[in-house]
Amino acid sequence: MRVAVLPGDGIGPEITRETVNLLEEIVRLFQRNIEIQYGQIGGAAIDEEGTPLPKATLQLCRTSDAVLLGAVGGPKWDGQPGHLRPEAGLLALRKELGLYANLRPITVFAGLEGASPLKGELLQDVDMVIVRELTGGLYFGTPKERRRSGQEWEAVDTLHYTEAEIERILRLGFEMARQRRRLLTSVDKANVLETSRLWRETAERLALEYPDVTLNHLLVDNAAMQLIKCPSRFDVIVTENMFGDILSDEAAMITGSIGMLPSASLSETGPGLYEPIHGSAPDIAGQNKANPLAMFLSVAMMLRQTAGWAREADAIQSAIESVLAEGWRTEDLGEPGTARLTTSEMGAKV
Amino acid sequence: MRVAVLPGDGIGPEITRETVNLLEEIVRLFQRNIEIQYGQIGGAAIDEEGTPLPKATLQLCRTSDAVLLGAVGGPKWDGQPGHLRPEAGLLALRKELGLYANLRPITVFAGLEGASPLKGELLQDVDMVIVRELTGGLYFGTPKERRRSGQEWEAVDTLHYTEAEIERILRLGFEMARQRRRLLTSVDKANVLETSRLWRETAERLALEYPDVTLNHLLVDNAAMQLIKCPSRFDVIVTENMFGDILSDEAAMITGSIGMLPSASLSETGPGLYEPIHGSAPDIAGQNKANPLAMFLSVAMMLRQTAGWAREADAIQSAIESVLAEGWRTEDLGEPGTARLTTSEMGAKV
Ligand SMILES: CC(C)[C@H](C(=O)O)[C@@H](O)C(=O)O
Ligand SMILES: CC(C)[C@H](C(=O)O)[C@@H](O)C(=O)O
Numbered sequence: 001m002r003v004a005v006l007p008g009d010g011i012g013p014e015i016t017r018e019t020v021n022l023l024e025e026i027v028r029l030f031q032r033n034i035e036i037q038y039g040q041i042g043g044a045a046i047d048e049e050g051t052p053l054p055k056a057t058l059q060l061c062r063t064s065d066a067v068l069l070g071a072v073g074g075p076k077w078d079g080q081p082g083h084l085r086p087e088a089g090l091l092a093l094r095k096e097l098g099l100y101a102n103l104r105p106i107t108v109f110a111g112l113e114g115a116s117p118l119k120g121e122l123l124q125d126v127d128m129v130i131v132r133e134l135t136g137g138l139y140f141g142t143p144k145e146r147r148r149s150g151q152e153w154e155a156v157d158t159l160h161y162t163e164a165e166i167e168r169i170l171r172l173g174f175e176m177a178r179q180r181r182r183l184l185t186s187v188d189k190a191n192v193l194e195t196s197r198l199w200r201e202t203a204e205r206l207a208l209e210y211p212d213v214t215l216n217h218l219l220v221d222n223a224a225m226q227l228i229k230c231p232s233r234f235d236v237i238v239t240e241n242m243f244g245d246i247l248s249d250e251a252a253m254i255t256g257s258i259g260m261l262p263s264a265s266l267s268e269t270g271p272g273l274y275e276p277i278h279g280s281a282p283d284i285a286g287q288n289k290a291n292p293l294a295m296f297l298s299v300a301m302m303l304r305q306t307a308g309w310a311r312e313a314d315a316i317q318s319a320i321e322s323v324l325a326e327g328w329r330t331e332d333l334g335e336p337g338t339a340r341l342t343t344s345e346m347g348a349k350v
Numbered sequence: 351m352r353v354a355v356l357p358g359d360g361i362g363p364e365i366t367r368e369t370v371n372l373l374e375e376i377v378r379l380f381q382r383n384i385e386i387q388y389g390q391i392g393g394a395a396i397d398e399e400g401t402p403l404p405k406a407t408l409q410l411c412r413t414s415d416a417v418l419l420g421a422v423g424g425p426k427w428d429g430q431p432g433h434l435r436p437e438a439g440l441l442a443l444r445k446e447l448g449l450y451a452n453l454r455p456i457t458v459f460a461g462l463e464g465a466s467p468l469k470g471e472l473l474q475d476v477d478m479v480i481v482r483e484l485t486g487g488l489y490f491g492t493p494k495e496r497r498r499s500g501q502e503w504e505a506v507d508t509l510h511y512t513e514a515e516i517e518r519i520l521r522l523g524f525e526m527a528r529q530r531r532r533l534l535t536s537v538d539k540a541n542v543l544e545t546s547r548l549w550r551e552t553a554e555r556l557a558l559e560y561p562d563v564t565l566n567h568l569l570v571d572n573a574a575m576q577l578i579k580c581p582s583r584f585d586v587i588v589t590e591n592m593f594g595d596i597l598s599d600e601a602a603m604i605t606g607s608i609g610m611l612p613s614a615s616l617s618e619t620g621p622g623l624y625e626p627i628h629g630s631a632p633d634i635a636g637q638n639k640a641n642p643l644a645m646f647l648s649v650a651m652m653l654r655q656t657a658g659w660a661r662e663a664d665a666i667q668s669a670i671e672s673v674l675a676e677g678w679r680t681e682d683l684g685e686p687g688t689a690r691l692t693t694s695e696m697g698a699k700v
Contacts (some may be wrong), residue, residue, distance in 0.1 A: 058477075066510070068560050072542065076671075078540075082544065082547065085541060087541040087542065092540070101518060107583040116469050117468050117469060117472055117578045117579055118468060118469070118578075119467060119468070119469055122467055137508060138542070138543060139542055141506070143545050143609040144543075145544055146544055146547070146548055148514060152512060152513045152514055153512070153513040153548060154510065154511065154512040154513065154595065155511055155545040155547070155548040156491070156508060156509065156511075156544065156545065157508075157543045157544055157545050158506060158507075158508055158509070159488060159506065159507040159508070159509060160504065160505070160506045161504065161505055161506075162499060162502060162503070162504040163502045163504065164502055164505040176600040179589070189592070189595075190428075191423065191435060191437040192437065192441070192488070192489055193488060193494075194494050194495055194496055194505040194507055194509045195505040195507050197432065197496070197505070198505040199495055199506075219600075220595075220596055221595045221596050222599065222629075224596045224600040224603075225599050225600060225602070225603040225608070227466075228467045228578065228600065228603050228604065229467055229603055242539070243596075244594055245539075245570075245571045246571050246574045246593075247574070248571075249571040249572065249574050249575050250575060250578065250600065251581055253574075253575040253578050254578065258575070271582065292356070311691055331425065335556045347565040
């Protein structure tokens with residue numbers, strides 16, 4: 001397997017270092033052939049090459065079987081115009097690779113319930129996947145610009161979806177629900193948005209093909225409430241790009257395990273991209289404090305989904321569970337009575 | 351004071367009935383002159399007049415000092431095209447009256463902490479106001495349509511803001527922060543949206559005029575997390591229409607008092623509109639179970655802001671506090687050891 005590794009910004013490089021060690025351990029233990037090649041993205045790429053997604057990086061990703069990303073972004077580049085910001089590199093990569101589906105499994109790890117802001121009883125049986133559309137909607141629609149209107153400025157972004165884009169992501173939602181508890185919650189704002197009305201109708205139409213899956217619709221404002229009120233009621237949530245961005249971060253925080261959650265972004269035929277849900281955390285970058293486990297779990301997702309190596313993925317997952325069960329924690333997970341590890345110590349333990 | 355009362359749909363009529371009783375009690379106790387006139391809106395107006403905002407209703411509102419609204423919407427009208435849905439009536443009313451600022455105070459009521467999904471210690475000192483832009487953004491931008499693109503459908507909504515619209519709502523945010531704890535959190539998605547970048551720059555520019563207010567920026571996905579992680583850190587949150595819709599519902603749920611929270615929608619010079627944050631709750635409509643307290647508190651906001659009658663507003667607020675302190679609850683607030691009241695019983699108690 002050829003893996004393109006893009007460390008990125010902030011804590012990205014330090015968690016990537018541990019992740020590559022982990023991959024090398026997998027190679028050694030399971031006699032696998034994994035070829036790693038590094039590429040630049042985000043702020044680091046802006047600094048060195050003047051663009052957040054250099055051509056060489058895109059080329060590397062296209063010719064790899066999977067992409068493993070740390071994180072992008074930081075205050076250093078906040079003043080830049082839109083196309084020269086670190087995030088533009090990630091957005092362009094998503095678009096170029098056709099990564100239309102972002103899968104975010106939201107689970108609570110045994111022993112970490114205490115870190116959740118929610119009452120303990122609400123966390124029982126929380127096990128959902130958020131399926132977020134990733135290459136359409138407000139992120140990519142045009143016009144997307146600032147313009148002069150008489151004496152003053154105005155700005156516009158465009159929320160655009162074709163029926164085919166909607167159908168593709170909804171279908172994935174139905175398929176995933178079929179593999180799980182057969183409950184699909186489609187989130188939209190159909191009482192206000194035209195795109196949401198097309199979304200909801202398409203969901204209704206597809207539901208006829210999936211009689212074994214129960215389809216519910218929730219308005220996005222209500223979804224933001226229900227996620228907190230009763231997170232265990234959800235199995236698979238499917239939604240458009242911006243709603244998915246907001247709701248998946250909210251859901252991740254609920255678990256208390258935001259430093260623990262991986263994600264996969266998949267295309268129809270090309271390489272998938274695997275990355276932690278958390279960001280580049282510039283405030284703790286370079287301090288050897290960051291939690292590498294979300295990126296480790298992203299590797300597990302990669303080995304399972306792209307390579308089909310379930311045994312290797314299971315090994316990573318159970319190593320992480322053992323380390324947590326023994327009471328080891330990184331700083332973000334710290335509770336009284338647990339031992340704090342640095343990024344590299346946690347990497348070594350796993 | 352002339353008040354236009356629009357009961358609307360679902361539980362709207364039953365909570366409005368109690369609210370009008372309350373207003374009549376205020377008239378009696380404080381010798382005030384309050385003239386009430388009813389208007390139709392939402393699904394009820396569609397059924398009777400074929401449009402969710404009849405001309406007569408708009409005219410009534412325009413010539414009143416304030417508008418008091420129950421709630422609109424319900425599954426009965428879900429199949430309708432956009433402009434014939436109950437919500438279109440509320441949206442048109444907001445637009446026609448120029449109600450650009452939606453104020454949602456988020457507080458935890460003594461005795462109701464148990465109903466929150468959050469751990470008790472996180473609720474201490476929660477006291478914020480969400481200032482949501484209400485007449486711009488994705489709700490009203492054009493094009494907003496479904497159209498044919500070759501063989502398939504596509505749909506588009508437009509997120510549009512002028513600098514003047516942004517400045518107006520931000521300025522209100524700064525002014526409100528000045529009256530409170532002097533902390534303003536502006537929520538945007540400046541790493542992706544052009545409108546958000548204009549928003550953020552405008553906030554930075556205005557901040558120079560408000561050196562006594564501390565301005566913070568949060569990305570909307572991060573805001574959805576921070577609201578749960580540490581709700582007490584917020585004083586005034588200001589944000590655009592759709593983000594405000596999502597975040598204010600999330601924040602309301604956090605308090606455990608979603609049935610308790612009022613809102614005010616203000617224009618530059620005309621009448622304000624006062625309504626509960628909660629919706630029309632079609633599932634319990636007509637059962638005399640709904641909690642009327644959010645609409646009562648909306649009346650208190652109306653008396654304070656539109657009429658300047660602080661004594662009357664205080665009287666409503668302390669009546670509600672006493673009733674809660676005595677252990678009376680409606681069904682939505684029920685905890686063990688409290689007595690359940692119907693809508694009309696709760697109205698009578700207050
Ligand atoms: C970094 C940013 C552009 C990105 C997004 O909004 O998609 C991030 O928040 C995410 O969720 O992956
Ligand atoms: C009913 C609906 C159109 C409305 C909105 O989205 O603004 C509601 O959710 C609200 O928050 O007042």
